Amino acid sequence: MAHSASGQRLRAPSLATRFGRSSVAARLEHEVRLTAADLADSVAEAKLRVAAARYKVEDEVRSTAGKLKSRVRKAADEAKARFGDDARFLKSWIDSPGRTGAVAPSSPFLARRMASYVDPLAPGPVVEIGPGTGPVTEALIARGIDESRLILVEYSPEFCELLRRRFPRATVIEGDAYALSTTLAGQLTERASAVVSSLPLFNKPPAERTALVEDAFGKVLTPGAPFIQFTYAVISPVPRKASGLKAQVSDWVLRNIPPARVWVYRRGRP
Numbered sequence: 524m525a526h527s528a529s530g531q532r533l534r535a536p537s538l539a540t541r542f543g544r545s546s547v548a549a550r551l552e553h554e555v556r557l558t559a560a561d562l563a564d565s566v567a568e569a570k571l572r573v574a575a576a577r578y579k580v581e582d583e584v585r586s587t588a589g590k591l592k593s594r595v596r597k598a599a600d601e602a603k604a605r606f607g608d609d610a611r612f613l614k615s616w617i618d619s620p621g622r623t624g625a626v627a628p629s630s631p632f633l634a635r636r637m638a639s640y641v642d643p644l645a646p647g648p649v650v651e652i653g654p655g656t657g658p659v660t661e662a663l664i665a666r667g668i669d670e671s672r673l674i675l676v677e678y679s680p681e682f683c684e685l686l687r688r689r690f691p692r693a694t695v696i697e698g699d700a701y702a703l704s705t706t707l708a709g710q711l712t713e714r715a716s717a718v719v720s721s722l723p724l725f726n727k728p729p730a731e732r733t734a735l736v737e738d739a740f741g742k743v744l745t746p747g748a749p750f751i752q753f754t755y756a757v758i759s760p761v762p763r764k765a766s767g768l769k770a771q772v773s774d775w776v777l778r779n780i781p782p783a784r785v786w787v788y789r790r791g792r793p
């Protein structure tokens with residue numbers, strides 16, 4: 524039997540107390556284990572969330588990089604095509620300045636102005652003469668004229684080949700636009716809703732220019748339809764006195780080298 528320092532007999536802890544303590548300890552241990560498990564779960568969950576967020580960020584970075592890459596590639600392709608067109612045009616001008624009539628293709632601004640005078644809802648084909656590398660053709664399509672409605676008359680075989688590649692559903696005719704109705708023979712199933720011309724008209728004598736528009740209004744265009752022509756000159760490229768045509772002219776399109784204006788000629792119903 525144990526005694527205290529004062530000699531009093533010490534009582535041994537009861538079974539219940541002993542059992543109670545170990546039960547508290549067990550409960551505590553259980554709580555600690557549960558808390559540790561909860562903590563481990565939380566850490567695992569947090570890790571999962573971090574991984575998911577990282578994956579999302581990586582995915583976004585990947586897709587943005589992909590989009591950027593394709594945009595850069597598209598811009599580079601466009602620049603290459605533009606540069607290629609400029610080079611082709613310059614070569615054509617060096618080979619035949621009078622026929623090419625310009626050292627560079629028309630700007631998109633001038634091309635859009637030309638196309639703006641064509642009514643996409645008017646029925647019938649649209650005849651483009653002197654399309655070159657196709658800036659006005661592109662603007663006509665952007666205006667809502669289906670490519671299959673376009674008849675392109677171009678003198679240069681190189682430009683014709685390029686136009687066939689670029690506008691596979693259009694009809695490309697390699698020929699002389701000054702003999703318009705003859706060149707179009709067999710290709711026009713109905714009268715055209717517009718003639719859009721980029722021909723360098725001033726390189727031809729006035730009588731030949733007049734003959735071209737007379738032919739266009741007499742044999743190609745539907746009554747009231749426009750003959751659209753751009754020019755760098757200050758005067759009308761079609762001699763108006765003799766032709767008896769109604770004419771309107773745009774303001775100067777300054778974003779073109781050199782600046783140009785668009786003339787629209789019409790002949791009323793007879």
Ligand SMILES: C[S@@+](CC[C@H](N)C(=O)[O-])C[C@H]1O[C@@H](n2cnc3c(N)ncnc32)[C@H](O)[C@@H]1O
Nearest residue numbers: 622624625628629653654655677678699700721
């Ligand atoms: C001033 S460039 C215009 C090209 C293009 N439409 C543009 O705006 O950039 C004139 C174009 O008319 C073509 N051309 C010149 N005489 C022609 C003719 N008699 N018949 C058909 N095309 C002709 C040239 O080959 C050249 O492509």
